[in-house]
Amino acid sequence: MASCAASQTSFLLQRSASSSYAPASSSLFLAARSSSPLPSLHLSSASTASFPLRAAEGRKGECGSMACAASSTELVVEKPVETREQPVITKEEGLMLFEDMVLGRSFEDMCAQMYYRGKMFGFVHLYNGQEAVSTGFIKYLKEGDYVCSTYRDHVHALSKGVSARAVMSELFGKATGVCRGQGGSMHMFSKEHGLLGGFAFIGEGIPVALGAAFKTKYEKEVLKNDKADAVTVAFFGDGTCNNGQFFECLNMAALWKLPIIFVVENNLWAIGMSHYRSTSDPEIWKKGPAFGMPGVHVDGMDVLKVREVALESIARARRGEGPTLVECETYRFRGHSLADPDELRKPAEKAHYAARDPIVALKNYLLEHKLADEAELKSIQKKIDDLVEDAVDFADASPLPPRSQLLENVFADPKGFGIGPDGKYRCEDPSFTAGTAQV
Amino acid sequence: MGLSSIAYDLGSGLNGPMSISHLSSPRQQLAFSAKSCTGSRACITVRAADGNSGSMRAPPSTVRASKLVTNAVAVKSETASIAATKSGHELLLFEALREGLEEEMERDPRVCVLGEDVGHYGGSYKVTKGLAEKFGDLRVLDTPIAENSFTGMAVGAAMTGLRPIVEGMNMGFLLLAYNQISNNCGMLHYTSGGQFTIPVVIRGPGGVGRQLGAEHSQRLESYFQSVPGLQMVACSTPYNAKGLMKAAIRSENPVILCEHVLLYNLKERIPDEEYVCCLERAELVRPGKDVTILTYSRMRHHVLQAAKSLINKGYDPEIIDIISLKPFDLHTIGNSIKKTHKVLIVEECMRTGGIGASLRASIMDNFWDYLDAPIMCLSSQDVPTPYAGTLEEATVVQPPQIVKAIKQLCG
Numbered sequence: 001m002a003s004c005a006a007s008q009t010s011f012l013l014q015r016s017a018s019s020s021y022a023p024a025s026s027s028l029f030l031a032a033r034s035s036s037p038l039p040s041l042h043l044s045s046a047s048t049a050s051f052p053l054r055a056a057e058g059r060k061g062e063c064g065s066m067a068c069a070a071s072s073t074e075l076v077v078e079k080p081v082e083t084r085e086q087p088v089i090t091k092e093e094g095l096m097l098f099e100d101m102v103l104g105r106s107f108e109d110m111c112a113q114m115y116y117r118g119k120m121f122g123f124v125h126l127y128n129g130q131e132a133v134s135t136g137f138i139k140y141l142k143e144g145d146y147v148c149s150t151y152r153d154h155v156h157a158l159s160k161g162v163s164a165r166a167v168m169s170e171l172f173g174k175a176t177g178v179c180r181g182q183g184g185s186m187h188m189f190s191k192e193h194g195l196l197g198g199f200a201f202i203g204e205g206i207p208v209a210l211g212a213a214f215k216t217k218y219e220k221e222v223l224k225n226d227k228a229d230a231v232t233v234a235f236f237g238d239g240t241c242n243n244g245q246f247f248e249c250l251n252m253a254a255l256w257k258l259p260i261i262f263v264v265e266n267n268l269w270a271i272g273m274s275h276y277r278s279t280s281d282p283e284i285w286k287k288g289p290a291f292g293m294p295g296v297h298v299d300g301m302d303v304l305k306v307r308e309v310a311l312e313s314i315a316r317a318r319r320g321e322g323p324t325l326v327e328c329e330t331y332r333f334r335g336h337s338l339a340d341p342d343e344l345r346k347p348a349e350k351a352h353y354a355a356r357d358p359i360v361a362l363k364n365y366l367l368e369h370k371l372a373d374e375a376e377l378k379s380i381q382k383k384i385d386d387l388v389e390d391a392v393d394f395a396d397a398s399p400l401p402p403r404s405q406l407l408e409n410v411f412a413d414p415k416g417f418g419i420g421p422d423g424k425y426r427c428e429d430p431s432f433t434a435g436t437a438q439v
Numbered sequence: 440m441g442l443s444s445i446a447y448d449l450g451s452g453l454n455g456p457m458s459i460s461h462l463s464s465p466r467q468q469l470a471f472s473a474k475s476c477t478g479s480r481a482c483i484t485v486r487a488a489d490g491n492s493g494s495m496r497a498p499p500s501t502v503r504a505s506k507l508v509t510n511a512v513a514v515k516s517e518t519a520s521i522a523a524t525k526s527g528h529e530l531l532l533f534e535a536l537r538e539g540l541e542e543e544m545e546r547d548p549r550v551c552v553l554g555e556d557v558g559h560y561g562g563s564y565k566v567t568k569g570l571a572e573k574f575g576d577l578r579v580l581d582t583p584i585a586e587n588s589f590t591g592m593a594v595g596a597a598m599t600g601l602r603p604i605v606e607g608m609n610m611g612f613l614l615l616a617y618n619q620i621s622n623n624c625g626m627l628h629y630t631s632g633g634q635f636t637i638p639v640v641i642r643g644p645g646g647v648g649r650q651l652g653a654e655h656s657q658r659l660e661s662y663f664q665s666v667p668g669l670q671m672v673a674c675s676t677p678y679n680a681k682g683l684m685k686a687a688i689r690s691e692n693p694v695i696l697c698e699h700v701l702l703y704n705l706k707e708r709i710p711d712e713e714y715v716c717c718l719e720r721a722e723l724v725r726p727g728k729d730v731t732i733l734t735y736s737r738m739r740h741h742v743l744q745a746a747k748s749l750i751n752k753g754y755d756p757e758i759i760d761i762i763s764l765k766p767f768d769l770h771t772i773g774n775s776i777k778k779t780h781k782v783l784i785v786e787e788c789m790r791t792g793g794i795g796a797s798l799r800a801s802i803m804d805n806f807w808d809y810l811d812a813p814i815m816c817l818s819s820q821d822v823p824t825p826y827a828g829t830l831e832e833a834t835v836v837q838p839p840q841i842v843k844a845i846k847q848l849c850g
Contacts, residue, residue: 146599148595177632178632179630179631179632179634180632180633181632182629182630182631182632183630183631183632184630187630187631189627189630189631189632189634189635190634191631191634191635192634196595196598196599196635197627197630197631198630198631199622199623200622201618201622204591204618204619204622204623206588206591207587207588207589207590207591207592207594207595207619208591208592208594208595208598208623209595210588210591210592210595211591211592211593211594211595211596211597211598211599212595212596212598212599213595214592214595214596214601215595215596215599215600215601217577218551218577218578218596218601219600221577222548222551222575222577222578223548223549244585244587244588245587245588245591248583248585248587248588248589249588249592251583251585252582252583252585252588252589252592255583408633409628409629409631409632409633410628410629410667410668411628411668411670411691411692412628412633412636412637412638412691412692413690413691413692415690415692415718415719416668416670416692416719416766417766418719418763418766418767418768418769418770
């Protein structure tokens with residue numbers, strides 16, 4: 001794929017070279033990254049036996065190649081600098097990415113509206129601002145690949161192919177929701193689209209993702225299916241990276257070379273806890289090499305950069321070379337959830353990242369490189385607006401789950417409810433169903 | 440009365456003879472019926488196993504004389520003469536578990552095992568011995584020490600099509616996996632609206648052993664019992680161990696199979712032909728009419744030992760091994776209560792919030808009108824299991840307490 005590294009990075013130079021809100025060492029790191037003439041992706045091969053992290057620190061000023069402290073012979077060779085007019089993506093691809101991000105943004109905005117109008121309840125965590133990460137990774141998976149997410153999962157579901165109608169219905173708690181109304185905002189699952197959840201507790205989805213990756217390896221080596229090459233992507237946040245499950249899974253993934261990509265959506269805040277106040281070493285990508293896998297840091301506000309990292313790490317996993325840890329520097333424009341007053345984050349920080357809005361960035365890129373014109377982009381926006389409206393109408397019109405649905409799906413095999421006197425299930429026994437479970 | 444106290448040993452030896460004088464399945468009743476229990480006090484003393492690791496050496500002097508059937512060989516010939524089909528084979532409980540596991544792994548290539556030391560080491564209680572050599576390192580996976588994560592990994596693998604069995608080296612270690620067991624194992628079928636099934640089996644030894652200390656002597660059945668979406672069974676004999684293992688693996692539900700550290704060396708003759716137990720049915724160990732004794736796991740054997748004394752004194756207890764801890768087999772239990780009108784629950788779980796407490800509530804809800812007396816429940820004390828032998832013995836229910844309770848209940 002033709003790359004226009006120079007133009008790409010220089011485009012971003014305007015945006016990200018301004019100060020970031022990280023401590024001094026990190027800002028140096030970020031500045032070095034964006035001023036680098038090399039693409040932002042530097043993955044070493046899996047031979048990471050000698051991983052001198054100190055050498056990585058020493059290299060900080062040299063170039064943006066800080067992904068892992070591998071020997072320089074294994075770094076990606078600098079690609080030839082192309083002319084400014086050559087974009088890294090085709091028009092179709094650009095429009096596809098644009099549409100997906102706009103869908104994510106519009107959907108989440110509508111969620112906020114619906115929440116304040118009393119159509120959905122509980123904890124709703126919106127993804128505004130982080131669209132580049134979801135789009136950049138998920139759009140490059142193929143059918144049969146798996147995605148595992150957290151409670152901030154609406155947009156992951158949409159990117160993976162779950163219909164907006166199904167997601168909105170689920171949020172409204174209707175029977176036509178993707179989980180029949182039983183999951184809610186934080187538990188989006190889709191067997192058809194390979195979405196493994198939707199988890200409320202941070203970190204608990206990572207082992208599940210690991211299991212899906214294990215299944216790929218098992219299918220290949222035990223069940224002897226050569227075509228088994230499904231890749232699993234696990235999304236989680238900066239707060240999760242201090243949790244035991246994260247480290248345990250990094251270990252097992254690297255140990256068994258499982259086809260999994262750990263994508264850290266580092267938006268610097270875990271509700272009200274700043275990443276820098278809770279983490280001894282805030283550079284999460286560094287923790288990959290400690291376990292024997294490449295660690296990559298990428299600008300998560302730029303879908304093209306994320307795309308590049310995604311393509312490489314997905315290909316790596318599919319080739320059987322094992323896991324990758326990708327840290328995406330990103331930001332959520334809204335609070336942690338719709339119940340969060342979001343008082344702790346400084347306005348200047350928010351403004352800094354608002355200026356790096358991934359949708360605006362891609363839009364400008366498409367316009368600059370003449371991949372699309374305003375009319376086309378507007379029509380996409382309109383199309384998405386209609387789609388989201390339709391999703392709301394559908395959800396509104398959908399029925400609520402009937403009471404008889406309460407005991408369904410508790411067990412895959414209803415014998416788990418016990419067998420009654422005549423061989424029928426105990427849930428038909430009046431003593432069991434009397435009370436609130438009136439089924 | 441009867442044999443000397445049933446002594447169980449963990450690993451490589453048995454202190455005394457092991458009695459399986461309460462064999463319950465039909466083919467075993469051929470050798471031993473309720474009648475013979477009251478009349479001749481025939482017991483089947485298990486002889487020392489030949490050439491098994493962890494074998495038992497039964498000093499013959501402790502065996503009672505006269506009407507007792509004193510060796511297993513005699514039993515074998517007895518059953519052989521009566522049984523129309525094959526006479527079965529003898530094995531220890533851990534071998535029965537392994538046999539069930541192996542048969543299921545041969546039958547379905549998606550069945551795999553994961554846990555600490557299950558592969559090359561063969562399992563710390565040898566349940567998976569030889570399986571890694573046979574099926575490979577990926578099907579019998581040695582995991583790092585990360586219970587929460589590898590249990591979650593089993594859940595993810597089950598969601599995407601495999602049928603994993605998670606071995607907790609000790610049930611207590613599964614406390615570390617509680618997040619995954621409760622949140623994911625139990626819930627995901629429901630929160631996904633039925634899209635994903637989690638056909639996982641989580642098994643491991645629990646219960647009070649021989650001075651293993653508090654943390655290795657936990658009874659976690661009640662901790663998991665509340666989790667919606669989980670099924671739970673407890674095995675107590677080689678026969679039901681193998682049958683329940685197979686049933687649990689074949690079930691589409693997540694099942695917790697509770698084993699007991701001291702029962703692994705129980706010996707029994709089981710059928711050669713394939714059989715699968717029912718996960719939701721209790722086992723009628725001994726029919727009777729005076730009182731219903733509900734028990735499970737190791738306490739079954741304590742109850743049976745107490746029963747010898749009780750039968751001598753003229754009581755006629757109906758003994759039910761509840762097997763299914765969740766859901767309770769209220770059908771079998773109810774039928775028994777309708778007959779006897781008195782209930783004693785004997786369990787190893789703690790008094791507070793234990794399986795017995797939950798069972799008591801269920802019985803009262805459903806069978807209040809049939810009860811002539813309050814339900815009695817003998818449970819372990821609410822203490823962390825002490826190391827000292829005398830104190831440990833006092834923590835769990837012992838046969839004399841059971842005898843006393845029945846006398847109190849029945850008059």
